[in-house]
Amino acid sequence: MGKVIVVTSGKGGVGKTTSTAALGAALARAGENVVVVDFDVGLRNLDLVMGAERRVVYDLINVVQGVVKLPQALIRDKRIETLFLLPASQTRDKDALTEEGVGRVIAELRTKFDWVICDSPAGIERGATLAMRFADAAIIVANSEVSSVRDSDRIIGLLDSKTVRAEKGERMEKHLLITRFDSTRAARGEMLAIEDVLEILSVPLLGIIPESEAVLRASNLGTPVTICSTDSAPARAYTCAARRLTGEDIAMTIPTDKRGFFNKLFGRRAA
Amino acid sequence: MNLFRFFRPAASAPVARERLQILLEYERKSGSQVDLFNVLREEILAVVSKHANVDPDKVQISVDRGPVFSTIAVDIEIPNSGAKVRASA
Numbered sequence: 001m002g003k004v005i006v007v008t009s010g011k012g013g014v015g016k017t018t019s020t021a022a023l024g025a026a027l028a029r030a031g032e033n034v035v036v037v038d039f040d041v042g043l044r045n046l047d048l049v050m051g052a053e054r055r056v057v058y059d060l061i062n063v064v065q066g067v068v069k070l071p072q073a074l075i076r077d078k079r080i081e082t083l084f085l086l087p088a089s090q091t092r093d094k095d096a097l098t099e100e101g102v103g104r105v106i107a108e109l110r111t112k113f114d115w116v117i118c119d120s121p122a123g124i125e126r127g128a129t130l131a132m133r134f135a136d137a138a139i140i141v142a143n144s145e146v147s148s149v150r151d152s153d154r155i156i157g158l159l160d161s162k163t164v165r166a167e168k169g170e171r172m173e174k175h176l177l178i179t180r181f182d183s184t185r186a187a188r189g190e191m192l193a194i195e196d197v198l199e200i201l202s203v204p205l206l207g208i209i210p211e212s213e214a215v216l217r218a219s220n221l222g223t224p225v226t227i228c229s230t231d232s233a234p235a236r237a238y239t240c241a242a243r244r245l246t247g248e249d250i251a252m253t254i255p256t257d258k259r260g261f262f263n264k265l266f267g268r269r270a271a
Numbered sequence: 272m273n274l275f276r277f278f279r280p281a282a283s284a285p286v287a288r289e290r291l292q293i294l295l296e297y298e299r300k301s302g303s304q305v306d307l308f309n310v311l312r313e314e315i316l317a318v319v320s321k322h323a324n325v326d327p328d329k330v331q332i333s334v335d336r337g338p339v340f341s342t343i344a345v346d347i348e349i350p351n352s353g354a355k356v357r358a359s360a
Contacts, residue, residue, distance in 0.1 A: 053294045054336040057308055069328045090298065220283035222290060 002033070004106055004116040005245075006135040008159075010151030012122030014141050015179035018215055018225070020119040021049045022234070023139070025224035026242035028083035032114045035074065035084040039131035040121040041097060044088035050077065051222025052085050061089035064101035070108050079227055084113070097130055106134040124154060129162050136165065137173035140203060143180050144191040152176075152201055175206035177241060182211045183254055207241030208254045209234050233257040293338050308332060308343060315345050323349045 007020045017040075024036040037060065038046035047053045058073035063086070070086075077083035086109075089096065109116045120131035132138060138159050142152040156174065165172050178194060185191045198205055214232035218225035226235045226242075233255040240250050312332055319325050329348035334341055 048290070048294070051290075053290065055334060057332050057334050072328070072331060075333075217283045220287035222286075 002110045002113045002116050003137065004110060004118065004135045005137045005139060006118045006120055006132040007139045007141060008120040008128060008132055008155050009122065009141040009148070010124060010128075010155040011142075011148045014143050014148055015209070015215075016122070016141050017045050017049050017119055018219065019139065019141050019177060019179060019209070019238070020046060020117050021224040022218075022226045022238040023242050023245070024115070024117050025077075025080060025083060026226040026239045027115050027117075027245070028077070028080045029226065029239075030242070030246075031082065032246075033082045033112070034115045034117065035086055035109055035113045037086045037109070037116060037118045038088035039097075039118055039127055040088050041094055041127055042088075042090065042092050043121065044090060046119050047075075047085060047087045048222060049219050050085050050224065052077070052087070053222070056087045059087045059089040060105065061091060061096045063105050064097060070105065070112075079223070094126060097127070099130060099133060102130050103134055124158060128155075129158060132159055132163050134164055135159075135172070137175065139175045139177050139206060140201070141177050141179055142197065142201070144178060144186065144194065144197055146192070149192065149197055149200055156201065156203065174203045175245070176201060176203040177206045177209065179209040180211045181208050181254065183256075205252060206244055207237050208252070209237045209241075210254055210256065212257055214257070231258070289338070293336060297336055308334060311343060312345065316347070319347055319349070325349060 007016050007023075009016050017038075020036050024034045028034040036046060036050065038044045039060070040046070041061065044059075047056050052075050055075050058068045060073070062068050063070050063073045073086060075085045075087065077085065086105075106116065106118075118131045118135065121127040140152050140155060140159075142148045159172050159174060160166050163172055176198065178197065181194075182191060186193060194205070194208060210233045212232060212234045214229045215225050215234050218228040221228055225232065226238050229235055230239075236255040240253075240255075243250055312330065316325060316327060316330060325347055331346040331348075333344045333346075
């Protein structure tokens with residue numbers, strides 16, 4: 001039976017979709033069977049970040065409504081054989097997803113894959129609660145910044161009350177993933193320190209992903225950063241985070257991008 | 272600055288622009304192509320079903336939308352014992 005993980009944050013723009021794609025690809029590269037599921041009905045973007053936007057025919061809602069069977073809607077990644085995408089629908093009708101239907105699809109995905117990674121929409125509305133509803137574990141994506149931390153706290157509250165696991169009185173496994181981390185600004189005291197965020201949210205840390213142009217480049221190209229530039233700082237950070245998910249014990253570090261000779265010589269780019 | 276550009280990997284923004292153009296052109300037409308794919312699927316299935324027993328759930332459709340044309344591939348699983356001609360003989 002596979003493990004269902006929701007990637008959530010409350011706040012938008014913190015890096016949920018990037019993280020879903022990067023972690024999914026990292027796990028699949030390690031030989032795991034992975035499906036990434038886009039729950040952002042009406043505003044799907046995981047297909048774009050995965051580079052599969054030209055190949056979408058059917059989506060999650062088609063499967064939930066029984067228009068097609070699950071295998072017909074899954075899109076296999078062209079680079080990694082064990083990586084699949086289940087796209088969200090572009091319909092405006094958010095009620096098209098029913099709890100019962102989502103439960104059925106998740107249960108079927110669980111039998112087919114080692115990892116089912118659900119990319120939650122921002123906010124705390126229906127889409128977000130449905131994405132987390134059947135999860136075994138949650139990755140809370142946050143930036144070191146006040147509004148993101150506050151929204152993460154609200155999401156943690158929902159994870160502990162609105163999920164099937166919580167309702168059964170079981171513990172919801174939670175991991176904190178700090179993204180877009182800028183160590184220079186953190187050192188200057190312009191960003192919340194990691195320790196402060198950890199203390200406020202009291203959720204164990206899964207990884208720290210440094211801010212990097214490699215992430216933008218990866219989404220431009222439609223390739224998860226863990227496939228696109230495997231040596232880049234965020235790719236290494238995501239790969240370590242993925243290994244921690246599988247239970248490996250890896251020391252927590254913040255990888256840095258290697259600077260080319262000329263960049264080193266002529267100083268850093270404008271901040 | 273051109274010297275620096277030489278040492279950097281090729282710019283990714285032009286790729287992003289082209290991908291978006293293809294995607295948005297399709298999305299603005301909203302739905303028409305999905306309908307086309309569904310019609311094609313149903314009709315192709317009907318033709319094949321005349322000659323073989325086909326399980327509609329074993330039909331896999333894949334598309335690839337390009338800037339100039341799109342391709343559609345329909346994979347239909349036909350059981351070896353499913354040929355209707357032989358079955359009726």
